[in-house]
Amino acid sequence: MQLETYISDLLYRYECVTIPEFGSFLTQRVSATINDSTNAFYPPKKAVSFNEQIQQNDGLLAHYIADVEKIPFEVAIKKIAKRVKILKSYLIQGETLTFKNIGEVVFNNEGKILFEPTYSLNYLTDSFGLSQFVSPSVTREVYKEDVEQIEKVIPLTITSEKRKAKPYLKYAAVALIALTLGGFTASKFYVNQIETHNQLAQEEAAKQLDTKIQQATFSLSSLPAITLSVTKQTGNYHIVAGAFRVEENCDKIITQLKKEGFSARKIGVNKYGLHEVVYASYENGKDALKAIREIRKTHNKDAWLLVKKLD
Known part of the structure; x- marks a missing residue:
């Protein structure tokens, strides 16, 4: 099961996508920005973060998987639980989990999850078709x-x-x-x-x-x-x-x-x-x-x- 694909699909529409007994991916709207040193312009976007404390099943992910794969809701819950068990075992072994188009998850020295977003996709639908660009500096004096x-x-x-x-x-x-x-x-x-x-x-x-x-x-x-x-x-x-x-x-x-x-x-x-x-x-x-x-x-x-x- 390509769990990260389902999560990525839902991040376009929702601000919180929870993986039961694992954690939640959250999004927050960020305004357009300019890098003064490189003259790069970035369009508005959704910044992705991860919260390990939010683990309670809200049914969103399971219902989406059940609808896409045409399986009962209970079966979808079991498939998620099985995938979470595998993910946790990888983390315990010190491996880095890569969620495609979302980011990377790894355990720190205290056994807490660290998340690093990739920003390969812009989940803000209002910015569809917009991409970053670099403008040459302007001399006026x-x-x-x-x-x-x-x-x-x-x-x-x-x-x-x-x-x-x-x-x-x-x-x-x-x-x-x-x-x-x-x-x-x-x-x-x-x-x-x-x-x-x-x-x-x-x-x-x-x-x-x-x-x-x-x-x-x-x-x-x-x-x-x-x-x-x-x-x-x-x-x-x-x-x-x-x-x-x-x-x-x-x-x-x-x-x-x-x-x-x-x-x-x-x-x-x-x-x-x-x-x-x-x-x-x-x-x-x-x-x-x-x-x-x-x-x-x-x-x-x-x-x-x-x-x-x-x-």
Whole structure:
């Protein structure tokens, strides 16, 4: 009689399978686990253990054997008792009993049964079809370290924490570094980088400001209208103060900024339908870099650089 086969069948459905006058195999659900050292992922399972103290016949094993082998219940009880007698004799002789797909049983020096599960089968039916797998380790700090090395050479007012909170500032910082180190060349590669920077920065600005459609970036009180005579600004380097759905808000911002000494103006509507206001425009990238650092430090930490040729 293949006793371990019957026990294995029942462990899928029951949490306790008792061998009368021998002991009981128990199962307990264990959640999915991850081995941090090997990056191995293990699905949920039933952990198998053995309790020598639970020996009272509950009829489960005998009824199952009787049903499978088509024999009377009493005959099944006798077959189990005969098998248990043989198993105990093997243990007394110091042999190790192997229950296939369940584990190994052996006597210790004190005559107590020790059980070592094999885990060759997962008795949790909810995990059917799932198996363990190993994932390659993921490195996430390489690019951050490269940027931090560059920042040691050219200090920026943007900290690593702010880069995480505002992704568009990261791209603005990269664009500024490229301008400084590359001599502001007009190569095709440089133009592509600028276009990417502008697109990402504008998309982020649109997302943040779309929830504040009717609000300005700054706290404004009622301001009298004033008329200023200014010289037309030129240049492709623009320090953006904000972008607004309502054009009237732009006029208020421009009035406030001019009152504070900035050469503020509108530079048109972006592809998101927002009116853009800039502190000033510059012909030279170095001048723009110097100005935006001062603005972020003293006036608006969210100001950003737009590199764009205006019509």
